[in-house]
Amino acid sequence: MFLKASLAATVAFATACVSPGDNAADHAGEIEQDLRSAALPQPGPGLPPGTVVVPLPDFDKQPTTLRIPNESGFLHAKQLGHGSEAIVIINGGPGLDSVFVTRLHQGMARRLPGRRIVSYDQRGMGGSSPTTAAQNTITGAVEDVEAIRRFLGVRKIHLVGQSFGGFVAGAYASTHPRNIASIAFIDPLPPLPADSPFTTQGFDAINAYYDGLLDAGILEEGSPDDPPAVAWNQIVGVYFADPLRVPIEITTPAADRNPVVGDAVDADYQSNGAALVANLDRVRIPVLVIGGGVSGFGPTFAQGAAEALKSSHPKVVIIQGAGHLPWIDKPAQTFGALASFFDDCARGH
Template identity: 25%
Template sequence: MRSLHLLAIVLAAGFACSAASAADVDGKAQPGVRDVFNQVQQNAWYLPTTDHVAKLFVTEIGQGSPVVFLHGGPGRDFHYIIDALRPQLERHAFVLYDQRGSVLSPVPAGTEGKLTMRQMVDDLEALRVALGRDRLVLFGHSFGSLLAMAYYRAHPSHVERLVLAGSLPPVMDKAMSDAYDKALDQRETAMMSREDAIARALAEAGLPSDKGRDTPRQARMRLRIRYNAPLDLVHVERWRQLTSGGIYYNHAAGAAIAASMPAWDVRPAIAAHPVPITVIQGDSDYLDPSARSWSALAKAGKIRLHVIRDAGHCAWIDQPRAFAEALRDGLDGH
């Protein structure tokens, strides 16, 4: 169906979010978490997949009750979320892992095209077993929200709660195809057409007026300003806080996984096996502005919805305080 095809293209392009800063939402360094990237290295281990095809890179940061983070992409890595987690690190230990086929969890060369969503779900179940947890708290961003929903549908008894940020809709079927395709394309075009904001950011960066004179470093900066920031952020001027593509993303893996996604509907799982679910969405998130597709479930009291005003797909960069408060509520509330 065309909507799933277009969505696969969007997902396979890779999401380009990083974190607001190495400080908390007040701009002050938090005690006890300054060494967070050392924690990433010190706590790292590999989890063999059950089919023995790959090894998943796994690590942990923070302290307290565990939360498994599911990164976007597919085919990206987990590092872009780390600083956004800093306000929560005194209360939660975040288990971070690169999904199969991603940067730190590669598959044998030439086999990326065989990757599927089903494998992503199976790998998450293997991680649950390895962690010795009966039930998981899952925090998914972007494609990670879809993986969280897929795991919940497959293993509802092993889910304790879900927090979905920059989320995809709760249902995607043939009846939605054309309308979703058209709306998604229009939203992307609108975000990418903010020429005044882009021009100001390019000028502030001091890039040559003729892009043909760019150094390799300047060319990378221009790409982030012209294409990454306008799609993911309301505040384009914060482009420096983004990471994107390149070494952070395996395009072949992302394309294969995105293409394997079937239609989905998480509503039966919510009805049969209710768990606390929180959706955190920017009001300008191009995937689903203000999480409108979740509004009926929110009105019915099935999920909790936080709409972050003046924010896009990477809401923690646009509005760090509001995002931190919403994430804390999702992890600790109701």
């Protein structure tokens, strides 16, 4: 399984770079010719012929690194954009860092100027400080959002919750209702008890999908200690509409998932998550629910999020042809829906 998964991931990456029917040698030749014929900046006075002038990056568009104090030490976060409003992206997992949502973060910053767009590595992950076993809790994940709000100095915060981050966003709204401005869910784990029908049906859909792949011999059972197998099993069909076009920044964190942190937070969610979302029916805020039309979780996760916040009359957008990460499969539709929603929030609609 190790070799098969590694080969599959390699083939997928290579296939994504060359369209079906392309001749690889011709394609490489075209790239070389393009490079030779490209108009490069000319060297200034005093520089020898042949000097290549490389423009500096646009530093105004580089993320600002934030170090945010929290219970376990600090959270490593990145901010794009400036403004009085702050939108915080909570990525999926648990046990994954924010590399997973890099393209989402960048795309939102482009489409939503005049706002601070922040993503962060959840506690114990990425550049955030290590955690003790007692700190790997779902309550801690929720309270980290409050730590971010205080650090950013905003009275109310806008949240984007993707997958597991959707539950965290909903739990934050339930436990800090006066501090939440709006929530945009993206194919979320619904902010409902773990044994709710919406939640269990979503996971049943995943299990049935994988069972079908195993029965057909497309996948084989992998060892939990086999990172490429873990990465491949997580992304095929569940995350993407087209498994042959998997961005490298997605496969890497999938393989690097921290099971110590992730499994502990998941177990605490199973046991104690229900109490954190008990007051959602009292919340009245703008809510957007984006679902992937071909997500491996099926439509029930999006429906569950809408049900959990039905008192807020959420807007539900199902993006056809998109999987669990719709900003990868259908970026125009995803960023269009997000921009429209947050622009409406700014206008008070």
